[in-house]
Amino acid sequence: MSVNAVSLEEVTKSFGAVRAVDGLSLDIPQGQTLALLGPNGAGKSTTIGMLLGLTVPDAGRVRVFGGAPSVAVRAGRMGAMPQEGGLISRVTVRELVAFVAGAYAAPLPVADVLATARLTDLAGRRVDKLSGGQAQRVRFALALAGDPDLIVLDEPTAALDVEARREFWDGMRRYAARGKTILFSTHYLEEADEHADRIVVIDRGRVVADGTSREIKRVAALTTVSLSVDGETSWLGRLPGVTMVEIRGRRAHLRTTDSDATVMALAEARAVRDLEVSPADLEDAFVALTGRGAASPSPTTAARGAEEESAA
Numbered sequence: 001m002s003v004n005a006v007s008l009e010e011v012t013k014s015f016g017a018v019r020a021v022d023g024l025s026l027d028i029p030q031g032q033t034l035a036l037l038g039p040n041g042a043g044k045s046t047t048i049g050m051l052l053g054l055t056v057p058d059a060g061r062v063r064v065f066g067g068a069p070s071v072a073v074r075a076g077r078m079g080a081m082p083q084e085g086g087l088i089s090r091v092t093v094r095e096l097v098a099f100v101a102g103a104y105a106a107p108l109p110v111a112d113v114l115a116t117a118r119l120t121d122l123a124g125r126r127v128d129k130l131s132g133g134q135a136q137r138v139r140f141a142l143a144l145a146g147d148p149d150l151i152v153l154d155e156p157t158a159a160l161d162v163e164a165r166r167e168f169w170d171g172m173r174r175y176a177a178r179g180k181t182i183l184f185s186t187h188y189l190e191e192a193d194e195h196a197d198r199i200v201v202i203d204r205g206r207v208v209a210d211g212t213s214r215e216i217k218r219v220a221a222l223t224t225v226s227l228s229v230d231g232e233t234s235w236l237g238r239l240p241g242v243t244m245v246e247i248r249g250r251r252a253h254l255r256t257t258d259s260d261a262t263v264m265a266l267a268e269a270r271a272v273r274d275l276e277v278s279p280a281d282l283e284d285a286f287v288a289l290t291g292r293g294a295a296s297p298s299p300t301t302a303a304r305g306a307e308e309e310s311a312a
């Protein structure tokens with residue numbers, strides 16, 4: 001098996017009394033596109049800083065392609081796009097890309113960089129005359145110039161409008177299609193859902209969920225099946241997939257990790273009356289996982305509730 005592109009082992013970093021990253025472990029195999037999703041202050045930028053070798057962890061180990069981050073950077077194997085950062089002005093896009101590519105031993109041909117970042121038509125434009133979205137694609141191009149195997153992007157599309165984001169991700173997909181590894185942080189749930197193979201949700205410096213968007217929704221157990229009931233309801237908690245039962249008036253609301261199995265079992269029990277299935281979206285899952293902004297119980301609470309119920 002090939003070495004992981006990224007391996008973080010129990011990494012911790014504090015700033016004074018603030019523990020920004022708290023025992024975080026994460027392995028990213030080569031070729032994966034991973035979204036690091038988390039609310040403000042979750043520890044995304046600090047994690048990325050350690051990954052890039054810009055910040056030294058207090059404890060734990062950071063490996064990029066099996067070695068120190070600085071080795072991967074020097075070898076041109078890791079390219080980064082920081083959250084912000086000025087671009088040299090008064091030069092054209094092509095000149096700037098060629099200048100940065102020239103710093104690497106085995107750069108990508110400039111024409112390829114421009115094409116991947118969708119900048120071919122803007123190659124002769126001066127950098128200081130670009131729109132925000134175009135400038136962001138130039139930053140992406142600079143991260144690509146050394147033909148890295150891993151690219152790390154800290155909130156690459158923050159402040160871009162919908163069209164600029166679409167164009168940005170278009171370029172990113174071309175890069176990923178070449179078998180490269182991508183790690184990006186984002187607040188945009190739909191962006192993680194749409195562009196990542198894997199989503200790692202972090203909060204307070206810890207991983208709170210890790211999986212495909214489908215798996216994360218399942219972990220959050222947020223699909224709700226509701227139906228009209230009368231009489232005895234305790235059996236509803238024993239249906240497959242059900243993690244929580246709430247009775248409100250004459251309706252039962254079942255949280256389930258497997259709505260298909262729950263509905264089938266209800267049908268077998270001839271209990272389907274005014275049935276409604278409300279699927280979770282990633283936003284609900286995120287809120288439930290991080291406990292921010294909603295009164296939903298955390299998934300661990302939900303899972304524990306179900307275990308206790310079935311043990312009883």
Ligand SMILES: Nc1ncnc2c1ncn2[C@@H]1O[C@H](COP(=O)(O)OP(=O)(O)OP(=O)(O)O)[C@@H](O)[C@H]1O
Pocket residue numbers: 015016018019020038039040041042043044045046047
């Ligand atoms: N250089 C620093 N000095 C002091 N505190 C810091 C420093 N860098 C980060 N922090 C604190 O560490 C915590 C994690 O911050 P970090 O920037 O890693 O989060 P984030 O998930 O990237 O947030 P955002 O999405 O807002 O960029 C926050 O409480 C932040 O205030």
